[in-house]
Amino acid sequence: MTVNVEKLKSMTPPNGMDFHITKLGHIVLRVRDLERSTAFYTQILGFKVSDVYPEEMMPGGMVFLRCHTDHHCLALVGAAEEQAGNKELHHFAFEVPTLAEVIRARDRLRTNNVKIDFEGRRRAGCQIAVEFRDPDNHSVEIYWGVDQVGSDGRVRPPSEWCGAKSLDEAIANPVPGQDTHLP
Numbered sequence: 001m002t003v004n005v006e007k008l009k010s011m012t013p014p015n016g017m018d019f020h021i022t023k024l025g026h027i028v029l030r031v032r033d034l035e036r037s038t039a040f041y042t043q044i045l046g047f048k049v050s051d052v053y054p055e056e057m058m059p060g061g062m063v064f065l066r067c068h069t070d071h072h073c074l075a076l077v078g079a080a081e082e083q084a085g086n087k088e089l090h091h092f093a094f095e096v097p098t099l100a101e102v103i104r105a106r107d108r109l110r111t112n113n114v115k116i117d118f119e120g121r122r123r124a125g126c127q128i129a130v131e132f133r134d135p136d137n138h139s140v141e142i143y144w145g146v147d148q149v150g151s152d153g154r155v156r157p158p159s160e161w162c163g164a165k166s167l168d169e170a171i172a173n174p175v176p177g178q179d180t181h182l183p
Contacts, residue, residue: 025070025073026070026072026073026074026075027073027074027075027092028074028075028076028077029074029075029076029077029084029134029136029138030060030076030077030079030080030084030136031076031077031078031080031135031136032078032079032080032081032082032083032135032136033078033135034060034061034062034063034076034077034078034079036135037063037076037134037135037136038063038065038076040134040135041065041074041076041134042065044108044109044112044114045067045094045105045142046067047065047066047067047074048065048066048067049063049064049065050064050065050066050071050072051063051064051071051072052064058077059079060077060078060079060080061077061078061079062075062076062077062078063075063076067094073094080136083136083137084136084137084138085137086133086137086138086139089138089139090139091131091138091139091140091141092138092139092140092141093129093140093141093142093143094140094141094142094143095142095143095144095146096142096143096144097144098144099128099144099145099171099180099182100182100183101142101144102128102129102130102142102143102144102167103167103182105130105142106119106130106142106167109130109132114132114133115132115133116130116131116132117131117132117133117139118130118131118165119131119165119166119167120163120164120165120166120167120169120170121162121163121164121169121170121175122163123158123161123162123163124155124156124158124161125146125147126145126146126147126156126160126161126162126175126178127143127144127145127146127147128143128144128145128164128167128170128171128180129141129142129143129144130142130143130167145178156175160175160176161175162174162175
């Protein structure tokens with residue numbers, strides 16, 4: 001099937017919408033080993049446990065994790081039968097407040113022998129990121145500096161996307177308006 005770029009770009013919400021979604025609330029992942037995955041998200045990525053359901057409440061158990069003040073942004077449900085095929089869900093991403101934190105996250109992943117799939121800057125959105133897999137093969141991104149879209153709806157043109165295949169390259173060659181100077 002051919003992708004009709006112009007048709008996709010022209011799609012907008014209908015006038016008069018009577019509700020407005022403000023953010024992605026949370027993601028729930030099925031995992032094979034609840035303890036192993038909870039250790040990964042707490043010990044490697046720094047999440048905090050808010051609550052835990054025992055198996056009587058949720059077959060396999062369930063752990064609610066937070067990275068800010070919301071009760072949870074990620075939940076893990078145990079007893080998955082196999083490792084994720086990572087077919088339907090391409091990846092999910094977590095934002096950090098500074099570019100230096102992307103570098104520190106990458107370094108922490110390396111220190112803990114987590115295989116990194118990509119680091120640098122993709123294209124649309126121009127965020128600088130590190131991408132990796134969790135213990136169940138879910139693809140995860142940690143990023144900084146995603147472009148913001150104002151009320152005029154204007155986005156950065158593709159001619160300014162400037163992909164980079166390493167954090168060093170992304171820092172050395174920022175896109176217009178992106179301050180990649182490290183303190």
